[in-house]
Amino acid sequence: MTAVINSPEVSQMLETSAGHLIVRQLESHGIQRVYCVPGESYLDTIDGLYDSSINTVVCRQEGGAGIMALAEGRLTGLPGIAMVTRGPGAANSMIAVHTAWQDGTPMILFVGLIPTVQRGHEAFQEFSLEGWFGTTSKRVYVLDDPAQAGAVVAEAMHLAVSGRPGPVIIGLPEEVLRERVPNVVAPVRALASMAVEESDIASIDALIDASSRPLVIAGGEGWSVDSALALASWAETRALPVATDFRSYDVLDNSSSAYVGMLGYGRSQQLSDYAGRADLIIYLGAVRSDVLSDAYSLGVNATTVVVSADPHLVGHYGRCDVQLVAPPARFVKRASEISEPRKDKGDWLAEGRAAWVEYSTPLRDGGTGVDLSQVMEQLQALLPADAIVTYGAGNHAIWPQRFLPARIYPSVIGPKNGAMGVGIPAAVAAALVFPARQVLSVAGDGCFLMNGQELSTAVSQGTNIVILIVDNSCYGTIRQHQEREYPGRPSATELNNPDFAALARAYGAFGVRLESAEGFADAYMQATAFEGPAVIHLIVDSSTRGPAISRENVTE
Structure with a gap:
């Protein structure tokens, strides 16, 4: 019945x-x-x-x-x-x-x-x-x-x-x-299985062996701690220089001998020239996009391999000689297991690495207010190896992406599309996902006030994030473009800012205002010791745009 x-x-x-x-x-x-x-x-x-x-x-x-x-x-x-x-x-x-x-x-x-x-x-x-x-x-x-x-x-x-x-x-x-x-929950759908065969690795290895100036460009999503380690192992074994896509530089430990820097806005001219001389470029999870390639001008004549889970290669411009439809994480894991050591032909890898070491060493700026080069130099010693760094868009972002190395994946959140206001909410999420890790957000004064209200969310969620607000009282990136295109006619870029430290305290966060770099280390230690979010308001020279450099610096 x-x-x-x-x-x-x-x-x-x-x-x-x-x-x-x-x-x-x-x-x-x-x-x-x-x-x-x-x-x-x-x-x-x-x-x-x-x-x-x-x-x-x-x-x-x-x-x-x-x-x-x-x-x-x-x-x-x-x-x-x-x-x-x-x-x-x-x-x-x-x-x-x-x-x-x-x-x-x-x-x-x-x-x-x-x-x-x-x-x-x-x-x-x-x-x-x-x-x-x-x-x-x-x-x-x-x-x-x-x-x-x-x-x-x-x-x-x-x-x-x-x-x-x-x-x-x-x-x-x-x-x-x-x-x-x-009340029926639908089953979770499985992702497509994209196998990487030994023959795939062998064909790409053959191209590497035949080239004189190979370059790997890594980026995109789908990486993990293990795959980032596999990328380092494969690249070091094969003597392959690895550059990364714009704001994807945490896919490889920046202390690896294979790491040669990040392409895109804020890259060095020397890295751009280096990528332009490559005769083989292997894109791992990245594609030849406009920002990465300096408006489609880099690597367009090099033999091109693209390893991506996207069969359509959305955003890829120009030549593609070999396409492997597979997650880059799966590719590097298999490649690190079977690829044989390769002797570097000449000083190609050493040249790229040396240029990055030089470029990532802070130079003293001088001027009035807080010297951000000194701040970055101190942060290199103060930040733990597993710190997460977030930022939005603008010249303030050039400082952390150039001088604060990524050591593990994931550890960087920055918008590739140049959206302002990303850094603070991204830091809140990072602290919730990884509550045991130090989260540092570097914000420009303009960028902070686009989503600075989420400091309230940071307080209510009990997050221990540290926010550096770089205050030059202007939209620095746009002012820089104006100085180049319309010299002597700056307009629509001046900002009248509040006391950000006092604002932070009003939210229930820690807040301190600095007008020189001398007290930064003490302020940072107080900020990290505080139970809750903390803001360090850095008053910088109004002429501060980006880091002092000895070669051209391309910015947003």
Whole structure:
């Protein structure tokens, strides 16, 4: 006889709301945090988070929430999750989606929407989800069928990390989330298996042996501590110089004898010339993009190998002689196991390494205010080897990316698309993902005030981040361009700043203001000893743009 189940209690266990099922689905994928600014359009999902194992991180602005999700994706390899409401909330989150799209970082943005019956009537906060996000995301879903809530999330999680990672958008109509659905979590989708055969390694090794000036350029997502070590082992065994893509320099321990520097904005002219002379370039997870190649001018005539999980090579320009569709982490692991030692032909590797050592040694700037070269020199000694460094965009970012070496993966978060305001929310996420590691954020005065309100989130979450605010009272990068293109006519770049140290103390954080580098070490030790976030406000010479150098420095 078949039993008939009609108990209300049993029925309740077999059903749930679509909003609650979304939360259960995220739990099944191992999601630990959701970054959000709450809105009435997705209240049922917020209610599902109430008794969830997922930590709901409440942010002060949707741009900050999105950037925290972006940072989580960069640090963990799982899609970072942000939740925002319709209209203005979705608009504020666009900067994070664009950054994730151009940087190739996995994230999912859930957007609460108006009730379906109100569509097409210019209802309160109505907008076109596809129209706004369709060109800067891998896919836009609208959950019109509540029964598909689990399946749509599972598909989005898979898509965000497949091939070239990126953002996925899921629209959540308000009334659909409250519909009762079977309480069934969809299975986690497996990623495609991309094998690296011994013959693949052999063919690339043959190209390396035949070249006189080989160069590896590594970057992208999907790396790990082990694969970064494998890259170092392979490169050192094969006597291969390794440069990295813009703001991806943590894929290789910068103390490795194979590391020759980071390409892109802030690179040295000597590294640019070096890459331009290479006769073989092997891209690992990176592609020949405009920033990496100085506007498609570097390496366009070199024999080109691209190892990437993206079969379409989105963003790659020009020549590609060999394409291996495989995660770069898998390639270097296999290559480090079977490749034979190679004798360096001439002084090619030594030349590249020596140039990087020279370029990464701080030079005294002089001038008034805090000498940032002295600060960087002290930080080289003060920062632990596993420190995480974050920054946004602007000339202030040149200092940490040039002088603060990355030793393990992951340890750097900086936007490849040049988005300002990334550093502070990224630091909050980094401290939540890795609470035992020191997190340092270097911010310009302009960059800080684009998402500085997330200092409140840093306090409420009890994070121990240290923020350096480099205050030259102007938008330094734009002023630099003006000085070159319109000499003697600076405009629209001056800033009138608050006392950032006092502002930090008002939030409940540690704050100190410095006008010279002499007290920096003591201030930094006080900041790290403080239970909570800390701000060190550095007053620098108004003419400070980037580090003093003996050769051309290309900046954003």
